[in-house]
């Protein structure tokens with residue numbers, strides 16, 4: 088069994104609920120946690136890894152409260168914090184050996200595992216170079232490697248793809264789909280394509296609350312009949328649509344302006360066609376335009 092349950096979790100900071108009544112049941116697989124800045128993603132992750140405690144509610148791992156499990160639970164958890172900074176004066180391999188020692192792993196096991204992980208994240212060639220000389224993406228890969236040291240059963244990754252270039256991102260996605268076979272992986276991101284390609288389910292969170300949880304198929308099905316396109320020459324119409332609806336895309340061609348927009352009911356414009364929803368439409372529907380970063 089590998090099951091994580093978040094039960095009525097609320098985390099209150101002075102005047103604000105960073106998380107409010109969160110309920111989730113997660114089993115092995117990759118879950119994408121999607122939400123705008125300040126939605127409460129990091130707060131939820133910190134509670135899952137027991138860095139902070141819920142103000143109310145419980146987190147259960149295989150039916151037991153993680154606070155009671157304590158060290159036993161931490162042994163099965165891997166965590167990449169958002170602001171992870173590897174000790175800059177360490178070489179990559181040294182740093183991972185040091186982290187392994189902190190996790191209580193014996194030397195022989197650590198050595199083998201560290202070599203394995205350096206290979207997995209593509210840093211074997213630079214394992215004896217100082218982390219301070221690494222690019223942002225390489226540092227992030229060191230962070231991912233340290234989260235995997237103990238072969239976690241629960242892997243929490245807070246914006247793991249931040250700073251990764253397209254090649255690094257593809258490698259990371261492949262890695263995650265392997266790990267997700269027998270591990271609960273939760274990754275937070277603003278990058279929709281990360282989630283589209285790797286997550287079995289997406290959890291959308293806004294203002295501390297879960298808006299929805301579902302597979303891509305389910306989420307996209309819910310969006311059917313809400314996405315429209317129109318092609319027009321009329322600038323006034325373009326202006327009106329931009330003011331009335333959430334416009335996902337605007338494309339100015341030679342003669343026509345093509346718009347993709349969200350409308351909960353059929354808009355009364357001649358030539359407006361309902362089209363198949365994509366994940367970026369979902370993001371636009373649930374979050375405001377200003378919430379969208381890189382999609």
Ligand SMILES: Nc1ncnc2c1ncn2[C@@H]1O[C@H](COP(=O)(O)OP(=O)(O)OP(=O)(O)O)[C@@H](O)[C@H]1O
Nearest residue numbers: 100101105122123124125126127128129130131169
């Ligand atoms: N230690 C803290 N003390 C007070 N307020 C906090 C603290 N940590 C987070 N918050 C607030 O709680 C809310 C949720 O923050 P959180 O970092 O969980 O969001 P997030 O979804 O991870 O955002 P981002 O994508 O920007 O990291 C924010 O309004 C934030 O300012």
